[in-house]
Amino acid sequence: MIRKGDYYDVSIEKLVYKGWGLSQVNQFKVFVPNSLPGDKLQIKITQKYRSHAVGLPQKVLSASPLKKESPCQHFNHCGGCQLLNVDYNDQLALKTAILDDCIQSTYPELPCEPKPIIGTKNTTYYRNKMEFSFAQQDEHCVLGLKKRGQFDQVIPIKHCHLQSIDSNHILTFTQSFFDKSPLIGWDYRQNKGCLRNLIIRHSKTQDTYMVILVTAQAHPEIYNDYAQALQQHCPKIKSIYIAQTMDQNERSYYESTSLIWGDPVIYESIGKYRYQVSPFSFFQPHSILAETLYNEIKSACEPQKSDALIDCYCGTGSIGIFLSDQVKSVIGIEENPSAIKDAQTNMTLNQTQNMKFYEGRVKNILKFNKFTANTIVVDPPRSGLVPKALKRICAVGADKIIYTSCNPNTMLRDLKDMAELGYKATQIQPVDMFPQTFHMECVTQLKKI
Ligand SMILES: C[S@@+](CC[C@H](N)C(=O)[O-])C[C@H]1O[C@@H](n2cnc3c(N)ncnc32)[C@H](O)[C@@H]1O
Structure with missing residues (x-):
């Protein structure tokens, strides 16, 4: 009988949806995040349900032959990617x-x-939209991606392999601008703070950018200073928006959205067709x-x-x-x-x-x-x-x-x-x-x- 808190040595048989590894303990299914087929791991059971359990790796007993060195310094903790440590052809076989x-x-x-x-x-730097999260950590306003499996913790990101080099510059510029400002990052447990998200959209065919800063408070002077400084730092930006929301959930519609610099839309092409894209319209990533x-x-x-x-x-x-x-x-x-x-x-x-x-x-x-x-x-x-x-x-x-x-x-x-x-x-x-x-x-x- 499996219990929460128990430790087991397991072998990962295959990857399943969510990118979790599947193992068996006494013929009972145990899903293991952050694992690959062929891994032998010591795991600790963290959740137990009627049909299955979830266990987190505690120790690698022997690593999967699929596992490679990840090029990303944030890979072990960041929730953005799950397979950046696997060769691309092996990723296709896993999918x-x-x-x-x-x-x-x-x-x-x-x-x-x-x-x-x-x-x-195009397996890296391919995404045309990324959404980063602000948070407050040790007196600092940080900006990055959610920690793997954690809704309330943010990993400050220095370089993301999914978005373009210029998007990375926009990210790091925004990090350092707001870390020096009096505004504070969002607290995901208490649902309070000011800065919530930075959304960067990139038209790959035009090589232009739209930036959307999502906040919970109006500080027009600071946002205007940010927009001026950001646009000078990255002239490929054609559009900067502020979207304000007090809603406690992460959402894609906002109470107010205002264009504070540049054009209202960016344009992207698919084949011979050209599309206008507004800040909150879906577009294939x-x-x-x-x-x-x-x-x-x-x-x-x-x-x-x-x-x-x-x-x-x-x-x-x-x-x-x-x-x-x-x-x-x-x-x-x-x-x-x-x-x-x-x-x-x-x-x-x-x-x-x-x-x-x-x-x-x-x-x-x-x-x-x-x-x-x-x-x-x-x-x-x-x-x-x-x-x-x-x-x-x-x-x-x-x-x-x-x-x-x-x-x-x-x-x-x-x-x-x-x-x-x-x-x-x-x-x-x-x-x-x-x-x-x-x-x-x-x-x-x-x-x-
Ligand atoms: C996966 S996107 C597909 C968009 C488009 N087909 C494309 O290739 O870019 C799903 C779209 O469905 C819209 N949507 C979600 N729920 C809907 C509903 N109940 N009725 C109509 N549209 C909805 C979303 O706003 C979004 O634009």
Whole structure:
């Protein structure tokens, strides 16, 4: 009988979703964060549930042959990456195994085999958006990423391998500016303080930046001084915002957002299409691989010139616009008002004339409108489809549904429910949009049976 606080020597069999290692203690599943297949570890049980337990490594008895020296000085503690100590080809093999494990645990009857994962040459410095957190540590205002597995602790970051060199300069400049200012970093336990987040967006194709400082208090003079100094330090910055929130949760909408320097939007391209992106609109985080992802979505759509297509969870309209010249008409549905505004502008920017956007939740827009479509593309947030949205998407009666997701667990859960409603998964294409982490994107084609 396993108990919290017990110590065990274990072998890590494989990696599963969240990037945790799986081991067995007396045939009981124990998940071990910060481990790799082949590791032999002494662990301490920190959580015990009915079906499984979680144990943290205490001592390495012998290290996995997959383990390499990580190039990042923060790797052992930072929550940003889980696989920066593994060769890229081995990372792809681990993700293939993670997807297989998700299938076995969520939908073992899945009627198709995933295709080999598509990787990328751009495995570091690839992200076009990073969100850092402020905190107060020993009289200092620090800025970095959350400590692995800790919501309330921040690792001050000197150099992050996921974002560009200029983004790193913006990060370190901001760290030192606010450490010298009277403003204090956020306390995540007591929910008080001033400075909360620094969001850096990078247009890879234009090599321009947008910076968003998220705070809980108004200090306009200090923020204006920061904006002037930052823009002089990094002239590639085209836009600086202050977003204010007193909300206790981390969130993506803010009570007030003001542009304090430069242009309101930045522009990014995917293939031949150009997109405006506002501070809080979603955009695929790996701009370079986004074209590959969208081409996979296009080929899964098997588009015909006579097709009517619905792009659910359309964000800035990027997928619908990418597909618009392949089909007769596109309807985009999105709940974020700023993303919908971007989508309207992007339609004009790309001289697309066969699109219409609806602002609202997918479940509501589909309830109050009678759409017909040959193909529906869905790209929901990590949590997947809520049951009403899933039912109403299937009720449209399209021949094909293309389900794109960054969370294989919720996607497989939904594929299983969609099978009950007459849609069979016919192909799954994983794409590695998130090198150095356990995350991946999957494009699934479902056909009406
Ligand atoms: C993963 S992003 C996909 C965006 C877009 N397809 C792309 O490739 O850039 C998910 C989008 O769904 C939107 N969203 C979340 N919940 C929604 C809902 N219930 N109804 C409509 N849109 C929603 C988010 O604002 C976000 O833009």
